[in-house]
Amino acid sequence: MIDDDLDLLAGFRSEVPAPDAETARRIYGLATARRPRWQVLLPGRLSRRRRLALAAVLAGLVLVPAAVAFGGRLADWFHGKPAPASIRQDFVKFNASMQQLAAASARAGFIRKAPEAIAAHAHGVLALQTADGPIYLWAAPRRGGGICWLAQFAAAKESLFTSSCDATWPPGRRLTFGTFGGASYPSEQFIFGRALGRATNVVVALSNGEKTSLPVVEGLFIGAFPRHVHPLEVASYNAAGVRVSVFGTLAGGTAALSSAERGALSRVSARGKPFPLPLHNRFVRGLIASGYERTTVLLATRADRNYFRFPLTNGRSAFGTGRVGLPSVVGEIVGAGTPRFPAVDNPLLDMSTVGATQDSRRMRFLHVGGIAADGVSRVVVKDREGRGLLWLPIRDNVYDSGTMPVPAGAVQLDAQDAQGRTVAHIPR
Amino acid sequence: MRASFEAAFAAEFGPLYRFLRRRVGADGAEDLAAATFATAFANWERFDGVRPVRPWLYGIAANLVRHHWRDERRMLRAYARTGVDPVLSADDKVVDRVDARARRRELAAALAELRPQDREILLLHAWAELSDSEIAAALSLPLGTVKSRLHRTRDRLRNRLDPDGQSQVKAAIGAPEEQ
Numbered sequence: 001m002i003d004d005d006l007d008l009l010a011g012f013r014s015e016v017p018a019p020d021a022e023t024a025r026r027i028y029g030l031a032t033a034r035r036p037r038w039q040v041l042l043p044g045r046l047s048r049r050r051r052l053a054l055a056a057v058l059a060g061l062v063l064v065p066a067a068v069a070f071g072g073r074l075a076d077w078f079h080g081k082p083a084p085a086s087i088r089q090d091f092v093k094f095n096a097s098m099q100q101l102a103a104a105s106a107r108a109g110f111i112r113k114a115p116e117a118i119a120a121h122a123h124g125v126l127a128l129q130t131a132d133g134p135i136y137l138w139a140a141p142r143r144g145g146g147i148c149w150l151a152q153f154a155a156a157k158e159s160l161f162t163s164s165c166d167a168t169w170p171p172g173r174r175l176t177f178g179t180f181g182g183a184s185y186p187s188e189q190f191i192f193g194r195a196l197g198r199a200t201n202v203v204v205a206l207s208n209g210e211k212t213s214l215p216v217v218e219g220l221f222i223g224a225f226p227r228h229v230h231p232l233e234v235a236s237y238n239a240a241g242v243r244v245s246v247f248g249t250l251a252g253g254t255a256a257l258s259s260a261e262r263g264a265l266s267r268v269s270a271r272g273k274p275f276p277l278p279l280h281n282r283f284v285r286g287l288i289a290s291g292y293e294r295t296t297v298l299l300a301t302r303a304d305r306n307y308f309r310f311p312l313t314n315g316r317s318a319f320g321t322g323r324v325g326l327p328s329v330v331g332e333i334v335g336a337g338t339p340r341f342p343a344v345d346n347p348l349l350d351m352s353t354v355g356a357t358q359d360s361r362r363m364r365f366l367h368v369g370g371i372a373a374d375g376v377s378r379v380v381v382k383d384r385e386g387r388g389l390l391w392l393p394i395r396d397n398v399y400d401s402g403t404m405p406v407p408a409g410a411v412q413l414d415a416q417d418a419q420g421r422t423v424a425h426i427p428r
Numbered sequence: 429m430r431a432s433f434e435a436a437f438a439a440e441f442g443p444l445y446r447f448l449r450r451r452v453g454a455d456g457a458e459d460l461a462a463a464t465f466a467t468a469f470a471n472w473e474r475f476d477g478v479r480p481v482r483p484w485l486y487g488i489a490a491n492l493v494r495h496h497w498r499d500e501r502r503m504l505r506a507y508a509r510t511g512v513d514p515v516l517s518a519d520d521k522v523v524d525r526v527d528a529r530a531r532r533r534e535l536a537a538a539l540a541e542l543r544p545q546d547r548e549i550l551l552l553h554a555w556a557e558l559s560d561s562e563i564a565a566a567l568s569l570p571l572g573t574v575k576s577r578l579h580r581t582r583d584r585l586r587n588r589l590d591p592d593g594q595s596q597v598k599a600a601i602g603a604p605e606e607q
Contacts (some may be wrong), residue, residue, distance in 0.1 A: 008552060017446075018445075023445070024442070031437070032469050103491075120459060
């Protein structure tokens with residue numbers, strides 16, 4: 001009979017039971033809960049390549065080093081606690097945004113691949129009580145292996161999160177971490193990250209001479225430290241006390257630098273040219289409303305890219321880049337919050353484009369460019385084994401690969417000073 | 429007149445959830461249903477209320493399921509090999525005839541071998557009960573393309589389920605997973 005196949009198919013489906021009222025209620029709550037703050041990190045006006053680069057940054061948790069001091073404020077009771085509906089919904093929305101980014105990258109000819117958290121299995125990992133309120137670190141398994149995580153600033157007026165997943169690039173990194181802080185939790189800075197290789201604790205050495213140890217739970221750690229200090233070294237250890245991985249800004253720490261060298265790594269002195277922002281542009285009006293001056297500074301133009309310093313009304317600066325002729329002027333802005341730039345432990349503001357092509361499915365640098373502090377003399381593009389592929393000079397505090405094709409194996413960058421010492425490394 | 433989001437959820441959640449659970453299992457269905465309705469909720473004000481809601485929702489869901497086609501194929505193949513339906517839990521009471529179960533194993537094997545978009549069209553037709561024009565709207569495809577692909581896919585399925593096609597089905601069951 002002609003409809004036999006359809007009858008058989010319909011029978012197939014009819015075995016699946018209807019969802020119960022509790023499931024419906026839960027999913028309705030997930031779908032309609034408040035919009036998480038991290039979505040503002042993904043403005044539609046970013047170009048596809050920039051969005052891809054931003055996705056790679058989010059997926060890799062490539063932030064900036066810092067340190068920690070606590071005093072027993074980590075809560076054990078939190079580990080394993082099932083995540084509430086609002087947190088699972090944040091994971092679901094994180095997945096949706098990652099998929100949108102992947103779709104955008106696919107349309108641009110890159111690989112369509114997005115990390116995906118299994119939101120139904122989200123659970124608590126660590127809770128940290130800070131001077132401004134608790135920070136909860138949640139995790140969920142990542143489909144295909146690894147985990148995704150989400151840091152929730154529970155006392156923030158607006159829903160405030162930062163979320164990410166284990167990255168497939170760069171491979172084999174056993175210690176990744178970042179620092180953050182801001183208006184919602186103004187009293188301290190925070191560090192959180194991922195320590196793999198069976199690490200059980202992470203030791204952070206601070207510029208004020210303190211050292212502190214943070215427990216690693218499910219490969220994650222979190223802590224807080226005073227705003228006026230910066231980290232010199234972060235190292236992870238296993239249960240036997242053997243060091244698994246170490247991250248230092250410079251061999252011997254930045255304390256090894258002279259005060260003049262430290263100063264040179266903490267400033268951007270290119271004067272640039274005044275560049276009035278187009279006030280008719282909605283994105284620009286949004287910037288001005290959020291504290292940007294009406295006239296920015298064009299530091300340099302390389303090939304088809306402009307590099308800017310954005311003076312803020314509070315006296316600080318943000319930096320950004322955008323293609324020449326872009327209506328909104330800028331496609332990517334790195335704000336003036338933490339991690340602070342330029343700073344001795346953060347002398348390179350890299351705004352390179354990362355992605356993979358159909359020809360070569362490995363993530364790599366597609367274009368290299370960014371802003372460097374005065375003390376950086378050149379940026380070396382390297383392959384996985386650390387071999388130099390491309391040497392980019394710094395002019396007007398800007399480095400850019402321009403129209404030069406970036407070699408296929410380019411996966412890391414070293415910022416070097418005039419003595420050839422590496423003062424910053426990307427990814428951190 | 430545009431329905432409220434609440435009304436649309438009440439009307440469409442059950443069928444959509446079952447559609448998704450049949451395709452990707454219980455855990456995946458919860459996440460995908462939540463993501464589908466979260467996307468719809470976020471875009472509700474921009475949605476043209478004159479258009480029917482169902483194809484729009486299933487279009488969103490189809491985009492999400494697309495990322496799970498390997499999982500779906502793995503489950504269909506597992507069902508074909510073992511006769512144990514991976515999308516049903518032990519608590520799900522299923523009364524079934526043995527001969528129908530055997531036919532479904534063959535059907536699962538045949539579905540597993542379809543191209544993802546052909547399977548999408550067929551299952552939107554058979555499980556979501558969308559009309560050809562609703563499928564066209566959901567997948568942003570021309571109506572003629574939907575009709576011809578559906579016709580061709582059903583032909584292919586019938587050929588596989590035909591007694592003469594059994595050897596092909598068995599070969600499909602035994603085929604290794606593609607990476």
